[in-house]
Amino acid sequence: MDDQVIQITKINTEDFIFKDIQNITFPIPPLASANFYNNEGVQTLKVCATVYINSKGTEKPTVQRTTEGDGTLTIYYDYVWDEISPETYNVYYIETDYTSDTVGDITEVITYLKYTPSTTPVDPGNGEDPTLSRGTKTSMPG
DSSP states (O other), rough: OEEEEEEEEESSSBOOOOOGGGGGOOOOOOOEEEEEETTTTEEEEEEEEEEEHHHHHHOEEEEEEEEEETEEEEEEEEEEEEESSSSSSEEEEEEEEEEEETGGHHHHHHEEEEEOOSSSSSOOOSSOOSHHHHEEEEEOOO
């Protein structure tokens, strides 16, 4: 089993603001896609995700854990959360290649944005605390 982070790139130049925060749950789950491709003779699963994190924080998200089992690949993107929902966001694009002996058996990918409580306060947002990490399930094209 091997996962390789290809890139973690901030893709916005100005702080991103959601216009309607009444219908948003925090933290915002990743937007993800997944596709198989042939990487020099090795079947590889490319997982691309977009995550939204507090623009007042300084650390970018990291890929902390990848697990495979029962046809599901699970990826956790960790970031430091200030325990208050932000008003503005940085948007990060994360691309990961995954291979294993059973990669062809994967039928869905679940990506989680998993927060780690901050030890340093950052600027507050709308005052609502996140209650849990958020995930997105992506079915494999077939």
